[in-house]
Amino acid sequence: MSVQPLAPRLRGPRKRARPADLCAAEWIKFWSLRSTPTALVLLVSLALYLAANNSRHGVLPMAGSSGPLNPQRAAFDGFSWLPAMIGAGLIGAQAMVGEYSTGLIRTTLAAVPDRCRISVAKAAVVTAVTGGAALVIGAGGLALAVAIIHAPSPVDAHPMRAIWSSILLLPTCALAGMAFGTLVRHAAGSATVVCALFGFIPIMLRPTGNRWATDAANAMPYYAWGRLTGAGTGTMTVAVAWATLAAWAAASIVITILALDRRDV
Amino acid sequence: MIEIKELTKRFGAVTAVDDLTFTVQPGRVTGFLGPNGAGKSTTLRMILGLNAPTRGSAAVDGRPFREEGAGLRRVGALLDAGDVHRGRSARAHLTALARSNGIPRERVAAVLSEVGLQDAAGRRVGGFSLGMRQRLGIAAALLGDPPVLIFDEPINGLDPEGIVWARTLFRRLAAEGRTVFVSSHVMSEVEHSVDHLIVIGNGKLIADEPLEQFAARATRLSVRVRTHDPERLTAALTAQGGRVAAEDDRTLTVSGLTTLRIGEIAADQRITVYEVAAVSSALEAAFMESTAASVEFRAGRS
Numbered sequence: 207m208s209v210q211p212l213a214p215r216l217r218g219p220r221k222r223a224r225p226a227d228l229c230a231a232e233w234i235k236f237w238s239l240r241s242t243p244t245a246l247v248l249l250v251s252l253a254l255y256l257a258a259n260n261s262r263h264g265v266l267p268m269a270g271s272s273g274p275l276n277p278q279r280a281a282f283d284g285f286s287w288l289p290a291m292i293g294a295g296l297i298g299a300q301a302m303v304g305e306y307s308t309g310l311i312r313t314t315l316a317a318v319p320d321r322c323r324i325s326v327a328k329a330a331v332v333t334a335v336t337g338g339a340a341l342v343i344g345a346g347g348l349a350l351a352v353a354i355i356h357a358p359s360p361v362d363a364h365p366m367r368a369i370w371s372s373i374l375l376l377p378t379c380a381l382a383g384m385a386f387g388t389l390v391r392h393a394a395g396s397a398t399v400v401c402a403l404f405g406f407i408p409i410m411l412r413p414t415g416n417r418w419a420t421d422a423a424n425a426m427p428y429y430a431w432g433r434l435t436g437a438g439t440g441t442m443t444v445a446v447a448w449a450t451l452a453a454w455a456a457a458s459i460v461i462t463i464l465a466l467d468r469r470d471v
Numbered sequence: 472m473i474e475i476k477e478l479t480k481r482f483g484a485v486t487a488v489d490d491l492t493f494t495v496q497p498g499r500v501t502g503f504l505g506p507n508g509a510g511k512s513t514t515l516r517m518i519l520g521l522n523a524p525t526r527g528s529a530a531v532d533g534r535p536f537r538e539e540g541a542g543l544r545r546v547g548a549l550l551d552a553g554d555v556h557r558g559r560s561a562r563a564h565l566t567a568l569a570r571s572n573g574i575p576r577e578r579v580a581a582v583l584s585e586v587g588l589q590d591a592a593g594r595r596v597g598g599f600s601l602g603m604r605q606r607l608g609i610a611a612a613l614l615g616d617p618p619v620l621i622f623d624e625p626i627n628g629l630d631p632e633g634i635v636w637a638r639t640l641f642r643r644l645a646a647e648g649r650t651v652f653v654s655s656h657v658m659s660e661v662e663h664s665v666d667h668l669i670v671i672g673n674g675k676l677i678a679d680e681p682l683e684q685f686a687a688r689a690t691r692l693s694v695r696v697r698t699h700d701p702e703r704l705t706a707a708l709t710a711q712g713g714r715v716a717a718e719d720d721r722t723l724t725v726s727g728l729t730t731l732r733i734g735e736i737a738a739d740q741r742i743t744v745y746e747v748a749a750v751s752s753a754l755e756a757a758f759m760e761s762t763a764a765s766v767e768f769r770a771g772r773s
Contacts, residue, residue, distance in 0.1 A: 222540025223573045231571035238563035239556065309554035313611065316519045316550070317568050319542045470522040 228318065228327035236331055239304070242297055249293035250339050256286035257347030261354035277351035281344070282368050282435035284428065287375075288405055290343055291428065294336040294376040295400035298383030299393075301332050302462070306391040311471045325388075325463040332384055333377040340376035344369040363436060367444075371434035374451045378427050379404055381458035388465040404428065413441045427454050472497055472650055473518055473619060477527035480513050480674075487513045489674035490527070495652045497618070500645045502665035502682075503654035506762050510674040511654045512550070515623050519548055531619055543572040543615030549608035550623045557597030561588055561607050564596060569614050582610040587636075601628030609637070619650040626660045638664035658758040672762040682754070689756035693726045694733055697746040707740045708733065724750065 237243055260280035305311035318324050348365060383400045390396040408428035413420040423429050424442045430450035432438010440447060473495035480488040488510040495501045505511050516522040518529045520537035528535065531546055539545045555564055565579045583589045586606040596604065605628050612620055622641070626634055641664050645651045655661045661668075668685045670678040678685050698704045701723055705715045713728040725733060730747050737744045 223571055227570055227573045231567045234563060234567040234570060235556075235559070238560065238567065239558045241558065304556060308556045309551060310556045311554075312516070312519075312521055312550055313554045313568070314571075315521055315542075316546070316548045317543045317611075318571050319520050319537045319539045470516075 222320075223318065225323070225327065228323055229330050232324075232327045232331040236301070236335060242300060245293060245297060246335065246339055249290055249297075250342055253287065253290045253343040254346055254350060256283070256289075257281045257343070258350045258354060260286055261351040275355065277348060277355050278365055278368060278435070279437045280351040280355060281347035282372065282437040284408070284432050284438045287343075287372075287431075288408065288428075290339070290376060291379045291404040292401055294339070294379040295383035295386075295404050296397055297336060298332050298380030299387035299390075299396040299400055300383075301328050301380075302384050302387035302466075303391065303393045303396055306387075306471070307393055315471060321467045322463050325459070325466050329381055329384065329459050329462065332380045336376040336380040337373050340372045340374075341369070343376075344372035364434075368435035368437070371431050371448075371451070374448075374455070375427060375431040378451050378455045378458070381455050381462070382427075385458040385461040385465070388462045413439060425450060427451055472532055473621075473652060474530045474533070475514070475518070475527070476529075478514065478517060478524050478529055479526040480510070480517060480522060481525045487674055488517070488524075491671065491674070491676050492527075493669050493676060493679045495650055495669070496667070497650040498645060498648050499666040500641050500651045500653060500664055501667045501669060502661040503652055503669050503671075504658060504661065504758060505654075505656065505671040505677075507656050509656075509671050509762070511656070511671065512623055514671070515548070515550060515621055515652075515654065518621065519546065519550070521550075541572040541615070543568065543574065543611075543617060545615070545617055546619045546621060547612030547615055547617040548621040548623075549605070549612045549625055550621075552601060552604035552608045552628065555596045555604065555607065558595060560593050560595055561599070561610075562592040564607070565611060565614060568611055572615055574614055578614060578616075582613045585613060586610040602630055602633055605629055605637075606633070609640070617649070620644055620652070622651075622653045624654055624656070626655065634660075658755045662754045670758065670761060677761045685757055686753040687757075688761060689753040693724055693750045693756070694728065694730050695746065695748050695750050696723045696725055696733055696737075696744055697721050698723070698737070698742055698744045700742050703740065704737060704742045704744070707736050707742065711736055721745075 257280060260283050261277065264275050265279060265283040305314060314324060315321060348369065382403065383396065386399045387396040390399060408426060411419060411423045411426065413423040413429055420441060424440055427450065429438060429440035430442065430447040433440030433442055433447040434444065442450070475491050475493050478488055478491040479486070491514060503511055513522060517524050518531065518536060520535065536542065536546060561583065562579060565582065566576060569576065569579050583592050586609050588603065588606050588610060591599070591603060596607065599607065605625055609625060612622065625637055629637060641651050641653055653661060653665065665682060667681055668678060670685070695718070696704065698721065701717060701721060705723060708715050708725055708728060711728065713725045716724045718724050730749055733747050
């Protein structure tokens with residue numbers, strides 16, 4: 207093979223990559239895999255199907271508050287969102303586990319030694335992707351439900367709040383998944399934690415038992431979100447419900463940053 | 472320039488790197504040698520800030536690497552060819568890396584053709600051979616046009632043509648004034664391409680010297696001798712201070728005597744020999760001896 211000089215030479219070394227460049231890099235990584243975009247499409251399709259199905263056949267009575275079925279209840283039925291929550295959590299976990307399990311994390315961190323910036327860029331991309339998915343599922347599901355159910359009162363109060371809270375819910379699940387992925391660093395392990403947290407616990411724990419169980423349930427993103435959509439059974443105030451979701455998201459980002467920063471890779 | 476000072480890394484009770492101090496100078500290729508498990512990769516990871524040292528420090532051009540904002544522009548590193556996501560194409564892998572350091576997209580095509588992967592750029596890395604992945608790793612190291620380059624066992628899996636190419640590349644990078652640090656556990660891989668050697672064994676520094684000086688350490692070159700009369704030759708060689716082991720009924724392995732001396736002894740005794748050949752090079756022998764000592768030292772201590 208002929209050996210030519212390295213061309214073109216780069217001009218003077220830049221001090222730092224811009225945050226936008228880091229986010230763009232993570233964005234390229236996210237979409238250049240087949241598995242994650244496929245999972246995302248499946249997750250959105252399933253959620254929209256469930257919203258339509260709820261509108262035709264009604265929701266499980268145990269999932270939400272009683273009362274006549276309306277489009278908002280059908281579109282934001284708690285149990286129907288569980289697969290989306292778990293899926294978002296798995297996508298978030300995979301964003302980190304995929305790096306650890308392949309060894310790519312070493313290449314990534316050798317390229318960007320400031321680990322905090324990598325965590326933040328990953329969190330931003332995961333938030334944008336799952337937030338976008340939540341918008342499609344929430345607004346699309348509600349539109350489907352309105353089209354299918356010709357109810358005189360199309361929605362409960364605050365349909366926009368239901369959509370906004372969903373746009374906060376799925377990124378929260380994804381960020382929590384990312385935090386678990388960073389802590390566990392193992393695909394099966396973090397998937398188990400995500401499924402337990404977003405699938406098993408909301409089904410087992412309800413804010414209708416004793417004081418302890420009620421508080422514990424209300425602290426889960428699922429019930430905080432249910433309170434905000436009006437279709438769930440959370441019993442806290444609206445402000446506390448928003449704060450609960452935000453606290454989960456913030457704590458997840460902090461855990462991800464600290465866990466990645468402190469450990470050898 | 473890479474400066475290592477009193478660098479130590481313990482994993483529980485195991486000391487992987489033990490009080491290493493050395494400097495890797497720009498403008499030449501420096502080989503980093505040691506047997507498997509000597510602590511080479513751990514040292515390289517500490518230089519890159521991937522592992523935190525238990526004690527001591529590693530600096531690249533005077534600064535800890537963890538403080539760099541655009542790592543690829545300071546150090547290009549190939550640690551393990553497997554450190555890529557197998558589901559991504561070579562081009563996507565490099566494009567993401569380039570973007571994370573604000574490196575223009577055209578540079579990706581340039582390094583891909585530099586390493587000869589331009590026709591495989593769109594294929595997923597999972598379908599690459601080890602040699603192709605090594606080339607991809609080298610391409611990633613070249614992305615940022617960095618002044619310092621670190622390659623951990625880069626020759627593994629390369630075909631003969633690829634080995635020559637890699638050696639030429641390392642030489643050229645050093646000639647451009649860059650710091651080039653290449654690790655290996657096989658002396659023959661680096662002996663034709665390095666100017667300076669850093670040898671470690673059991674986490675400790677054994678040698679930090681020019682190639683020729685290290686080669687002069689060899690005291691026990693082994694020589695293979697094939698003869699029709701191994702018994703008489705063994706007696707004659709032993710009488711002259713050689714250590715002789717029988718390889719099979721016609722072949723002896725001799726150490727402590729040069730090929731020249733063995734030929735003279737055989738001629739004196741009128742013993743026919745069919746072959747007198749040095750088994751290992753002086754460098755290989757020096758490497759084996761110096762690292763064997765570090766293993767013996769550990770066994771004696773525990």
